[in-house]
């Protein structure tokens with residue numbers, strides 16, 4: 132397909148129409164316009180402002196990406212899409228994203244846990260950079276302009292119907308309408324012959340009503356392990372070596388959020404009612420926990436157990452767990468009966484909670500589900516069903532855990548889609 136001259140008199144015809152002005156849409160549009168400077172590229176955004184999610188992301192700071200530079204390690208952070216993303220991450224990974232923003236005047240910083248933010252701690256820096264780059268590349272941006280339908284023409288190219296009745300002609304279309312809770316992107320893809328997996332929330336916290344954690348909000352255990360099994364399913368999720376945070380709702384923190392992402396479909400299937408086991412002592416099993424008790428019997432025999440927290444467990448949580456094991460307030464290490472030791476080891480290493488609902492994580496949440504990855508060629512992000520139609524970002528059945536991974540997949544797939552759309556053919 133020949134790319135039109137930008138000066139074309141037809142102001143309703145574009146070489147590339149990008150449906151959705153979010154992270155993936157902007158990266159795609161900029162990549163296309165920079166690779167093919169004569170191409171007419173338009174971003175159509177249904178909302179009044181572009182990049183709405185970037186604005187609120189990361190608590191207003193925008194966690195742009197994650198400092199994980201090995202594609203093999205990186206894909207492990209994607210419960211859905213990991214196999215398909217390995218090639219794309221070799222071509223455009225977090226280092227490329229960081230370089231892209233920094234060379235365009237947005238200094239970035241990497242926090243201790245690997246999350247990358249603008250030094251300004253303000254998501255507006257990212258928005259300003261993307262809108263400036265789009266403008267400099269000659270991309271047209273239309274807001275309050277929602278795409279209602281996309282039809283593939285038998286002779287090639289597309290008709291794009293907008294709300295209000297306006298129609299545009301497009302040589303190619305990039306669909307970046309975001310998570311498919313908003314059905315429109317899914318409906319367009321489905322109507323064009325693609326399989327779409329149903330939407331399910333990912334990255335949520337667990338609602339738990341339990342006296343062992345009641346009133347302990349704000350308290351966290353840095354190195355915990357969370358396990359969950361679902362009746363009638365082979366899926367057994369274990370997330371270790373990550374923090375668990377007590378909230379006024381129940382439990383949150385990276386270990387819980389990662390568990391929610393891994394089990395997003397199954398948890399939706401059981402209406403968010405299931406049981407989890409928390410090991411507050413990290414990877415230690417019952418034998419290792421009891422061995423520590425035995426050391427305490429020798430090294431601090433007269434110390435009251437309730438006042439002698441172990442395994443870096445915060446004192447207030449330790450007290451609750453000791454009480455739940457029915458170890459009296461006066462009980463000392465030297466007096467700890469074998470039965471009580473086992474009960475305490477269970478509270479510490481296999482602390483079972485009944486989850487009764489979910490609440491969204493306020494800093495970052497995403498939807499799993501979307502366009503079936505088998506219907507997309509990940510070398511170009513082009514549909515395998517309709518030539519000239521590309522997909523990027525959360526409209527695909529790809530989602531990552533918390534920490535900047537969701538934006539990274541949006542940047543990567545957007546970049547590849549835009550670059551491929553710029554090529555004639």
Ligand SMILES: Cc1cc2nc3c(=O)[nH]c(=O)nc-3n(C[C@H](O)[C@H](O)[C@H](O)COP(=O)(O)OP(=O)(O)OC[C@H]3O[C@@H](n4cnc5c(N)ncnc54)[C@H](O)[C@@H]3O)c2cc1C
Nearest residue numbers: 151153154155177188189194278309495524525535537538
């Ligand atoms: C509160 C919150 C905080 C987050 N924080 C982070 C974070 O710090 N780091 C991270 O990696 N991820 C974060 N995420 C996830 C991240 O925002 C998404 O994964 C990412 O925005 C997906 O990019 P996208 O371009 O595919 O979709 P979106 O950013 O959702 O963009 C899609 C755009 O398409 C528009 N649109 C939809 N339908 C139409 C239509 N029919 N016509 C025209 N336009 C349409 C929408 O209005 C939207 O602007 C956060 C998410 C939330 C909700």
